[in-house]
Amino acid sequence: MPPVFAHGALRLYLLALLEPGPKHGYELIKALSERFGGTYSPSAGTIYPRLGKLEEEGLVATESEGRRTNYRITAAGLVELNRRRDELAGVENDISASVRRLADNLREDIRSNMRGLRADLAATAEAARASARSADFLGLGSRHSPGSERTLKEAEMLLQAFRDDLRVELRLHASTAPVTPVTLETIRTVLDQARISIRNSLRT
Secondary structure (H helix, E strand, O other): OOOOOOOOHHHHHHHHHHOOOOEEHHHHHHHHHHHOOOOOOOOHHHHHHHHHHHHHOOOEEEEEEOOEEEEEEOHHHHHHHHHOHHHHHHHHHHHHHHHHHHHHHHHHHHHHHHHHHHHHHHHHHHHHHHHHHHHHHOOOOOOOOHHHHHHHHHHHHHHHHHHHHHHHHHHHHHOOOOOOHHHHHHHHHHHHHHHHHHHHHHHO
């Protein structure tokens, strides 16, 4: 896959992110992730060496705030940023193109994963139907038997546990990172496919 940032473009973009005010490293990483709609999140190993280079060049200065180090753009950094405004506009266009490319790649990955999921769901549903047919053949699956009622309650408990587990996972994720549109679309697609498979199984 082509690089997200062209050579030197990330350093310039970091200056632009610092223009409104000082930020610490995590805030810069978060700002970049949000700019990319969650399709790309730079690592600390990508960001901090570039901040260190900007500081060596006098374009960025650091300020200690407790255990946190904030980065602020210097007067020389502002001069550099203003001198390269046209280049910055090009970086923004490149970012938009990268977002579209990464989103397309993610959508293709989702489609590929969904094809595998549909096959798995179909195989699981068929196995469950075969097992149910065997139970009916042996006289164990009467619609009005106590066993049938227990099976219904077990199915309801499985659905409730699935819902509760995913809500916990979703909230834990949301406490540390935003839920992106791509994640939302993945959840919607997977749940729609699961709903279709379960309905088809119930109607068989």
